[in-house]
Amino acid sequence: MKEQRRARAIAMTPAEVDAFLAEERTCRVATVGRGGPHATPLWFVWHDGALWLTSLSRSQRFTDLQNDPRIAIVVDAGEDYDELRGVELRGRAEVVGEVPRTGEPVPELDGPEQAFADRYTGGTIARDGRHAWLRVVPEKITSWDFRKIGS
Template sequence: MTTPRRQRRGRAIAMSPEEVDAFLRTTRTCRVATVSATGRPHVAPLWFVWDGAALWLNSVVRSQRWTDLALDSRCAIVVDAGEDFFELRGVELSGRAEQIGSAPRTGEPDPELVEPEELFARKYSASGRMTHDGRHGWLRLVPEKVTSWDFRKVAAPTT
């Protein structure tokens, strides 16, 4: 696995690797940006899990996102939070997404999916169990570049 490129600008507001890890493990929704075969951009929200090295997306296999990524695996994903400017924080991850396991996922044992499915069930299921609906599949993004920001690290101007 390659190490993601470090961000050059905005180091004063960049999150540490530990902060990025904690943020990605607890935040619930990301926005996934893809490009269609005709060059049309597509951005849509999605639930995800982070295992410390890769972002796992549980996506409907008949979605525009899935279709786009099957043709061009490049994508960018933003996870962000905050209401006021000096509360804004987030992470942008970019790279290539790859399909892992069967599509759609039926629940057949797959050693590669044990950890992301356990993480997903703990994060999103009241029962703590992963359910398979025959419509979703797994995409994995091992980021080539990670950029982060946390405006809570700079003081808000006093009036």
């Protein structure tokens, strides 16, 4: 993975990145298609060093990623300037499991599906036959925590 070169003084440590991604609930996903960039909010889980997304398999985002798997994801928080913090992850999205997801046994998905269910659906895994799982193992992580300014 590429090391962050800029703003290292306010960068989060790997442990802080893990804690932040475990705490926040919504990310913004950017893909590139024929019509240019496409950005959408999604729920996610950070599990075993990868960011896991579930996407409608008939969405523009999914189509974009089938043609070009490059992806950028931002998770951020804070209201006032001195509270702003966030993480940008860049990498390639990889489909894991069947498309759409209906419940075929896929051991790689056991952890992410349960973590997603625990976080968003009260522990019940929902497979609606319309979504598919995407795994993004970051090639680069950039982070910032403005609370560190002046420390």
